[in-house]
Amino acid sequence: MSERPLLAISSCLLGENVRYDGAHKKDHWLIRELGRYVDYRAICPEVAIGLGVPRQPIRLLKINEDIRAVGVSDATLDVTEALQNYAFDTVPSLGDISAYVFKSKSPSCGVFRVKQYHPNGMATAKGAGVYAEVIGQQMPDLPMEEEGRLCDPVLRENFVSRLFTYHRWQRLLMDDLHSASLIDFHMRHKYLLMAHSQAAYQRLGRLLSNLKGQDLRQVAKAYQSELMSALNRKVSRARHANVLQHLQGYLKKAIKAGDKVEIADNIAAYHRGELPLVVPIKLLAHYFRCYPNDYIAAQAYLQPYPDALGLRNAI
Ligand code: SF4
Incomplete structure (x- = not known):
């Protein structure tokens, strides 16, 4: 790969x-x-x-519960x-x-929402x-x-985040699977997962809590299913703000009171819809460059895909 x-x-x-x-x-x-x-x-x-090419266009024809892909002008083409x-x-x-x-x-x-035509010529968009x-x-x-x-900027960001996360997961599976590599993946995706679903993050943690004697390929299969299902959920501003506050907590001993207020104000403004997500993320990234933290540096949440795509400027 x-x-x-x-x-x-x-x-x-x-x-x-x-x-x-x-x-x-x-x-x-x-x-x-x-x-x-x-x-x-x-x-x-x-x-x-x-x-x-060219060809007769086809459409979906719904007859009772049966859905067929047939020619528009000649329905015998099935x-x-x-x-x-x-x-x-x-x-x-x-x-x-x-x-x-x-x-x-x-x-x-x-x-x-692909159109399904009924024999009377009416159509409904579903499926x-x-x-x-x-x-x-x-x-x-x-x-x-x-x-x-x-x-849609939210759907676009969600899709790109899923695709890069799935790619990181696929690369993990290419190597010999070890308990340590599964746990490391879970650790690095903690805040990304928490943004999508705290409950899913906890369920996945329980899945990895006792790996001794387990078939790791079976565990990975279950993990993948829950991971991708969780990432499919849209992230609200409230959930992003919650994750950002957690991240800010790692700086509380390092930065001055005025800097804490600045970060908190930016998170609150993002939560109210006055700023895009990229602003508090970049501010936090700046402070983590000044006060490095290996655990936070490993978090996929801060850079789930290439920054230059600019997807967090629009959400
Ligand atoms: S929509 Fe699918 S089937 Fe139709 S032209 Fe594009 S690739 Fe081909």
């Missing part, structure tokens, strides 16, 4: 002309910004199953099983993938595309998102 995370992505988002009409849906943020720090593996399931089988065949090759970005609204690649649904079921811990939702 390389040092740069590898992301699977719907090919049309990378600018490949693979859509039904021969066009693409190039996503500039994914290519120009995130692409500076990750590598991509492009996948177009509709092309992979042999539908040409590619449901072909897309599902391609997804099952693809899963084994995705073991080195740290996340997957799908094209929204697609009957193949969409993850959320996933046929290919993406199988990937999600087979790889429930893999960070997955749609490019459209990544325009």
Whole structure:
């Protein structure tokens, strides 16, 4: 596994002309910004199953509880099983993938609120595309998102944090697994986890509390599931503020009263929505540079992904 995370992505988002009409849906943020720090593996399931470019567009048709991917103009073109089988065949090759970005609204690649048409022509927006649904079921811990939702700063930050954390976890699993390395990972992710869910952090701690004689691969499997489920939860300003106050506590003997007030004021202003998260984080990072603390320096919370992405400027 390389040092740069590898992301699977719907090919049309990378600018490949693979859509039904021969066009693409190039996503500039994914290519120009995130692409500076990750590598991509492009996948177009509709092309992979042999539908040409251009081709007849397909849509989801809901008949009772059965959902089929069929041609828009010719419903006898039914590619449901072909897309599902391609997804099952693809899963084994995705073991080195740290996340997957799908094209929204697609009957193949969409993850959320894909339109399902009823025989009377009416449509409701719910459910996933046929290919993406199988990937999600087979790889429930893999960070997955749609490019459209990544325009939301909170969802974008959450997704990037999950993908880099999952990548760090995957790299840990590459080596011989030791109790010490699992405990070290948990220690380094304490405050990131606490921001998402204090209860999950405690459950994961209990999982690692007595590893003697345990099958570490089974423990790691359970840890991964709980870890990725916890990170999927959005972090409120109140929870970030709580973590920031905990971090400030490590400076209480080192800094002067006026500096403590400055940090507390910045955390409070962030909590009220008057400042972005990057401000109190940078202020704390400044004081931890002046008064180093090895335990805090190891915390993923302070830099869960490259700072230059600027994601904490917008939340
Ligand atoms: S949405 Fe998926 S199936 Fe459609 S063109 Fe893009 S990659 Fe291909």
